[in-house]
Amino acid sequence: MSHDKSEYWNTLPKTMPDDLLLEAIESSYYPAEIPPCHICGGKLSIASIGGGPTIWACTPTEDDVDENGKWVFKPGRSVVDDHYSKSRWQQYRHGDSRVMELVKRFKELKGI
Numbered sequence: 168m169s170h171d172k173s174e175y176w177n178t179l180p181k182t183m184p185d186d187l188l189l190e191a192i193e194s195s196y197y198p199a200e201i202p203p204c205h206i207c208g209g210k211l212s213i214a215s216i217g218g219g220p221t222i223w224a225c226t227p228t229e230d231d232v233d234e235n236g237k238w239v240f241k242p243g244r245s246v247v248d249d250h251y252s253k254s255r256w257q258q259y260r261h262g263d264s265r266v267m268e269l270v271k272r273f274k275e276l277k278g279i
């Protein structure tokens with residue numbers, strides 16, 4: 168028995184309402200949401216990029232409230248500490264910003 172890759176597509180209705188069609192497109196092309204740090208709830212920043220998945224980690228620094236443009240270590244944090252390595256999160260889905268832009272323009276055009 169041969170396996171036809173288009174089998175899935177054949178199960179979809181030939182015509183779909185715009186909103187369902189857009190939902191299917193968006194769910195395939197939106198980028199993954201970057202979660203907060205699972206340890207402290209802080210914001211993750213990019214630790215490494217290229218090749219495989221993009222690696223995010225909880226940055227040990229924050230903006231210095233006293234001096235604009237400067238930063239300080241968060242309380243109890245230091246350069247590449249345990250918190251940093253344990254908070255690593257891998258992003259596999261990067262989405263496609265061109266498709267998302269086209270979807271946005273289509274929605275505007277149709278007033279959806």
Ligand SMILES: [Zn+2]
Pocket residue numbers: 204205206207208209225250254
């Ligand atoms: Zn954290």
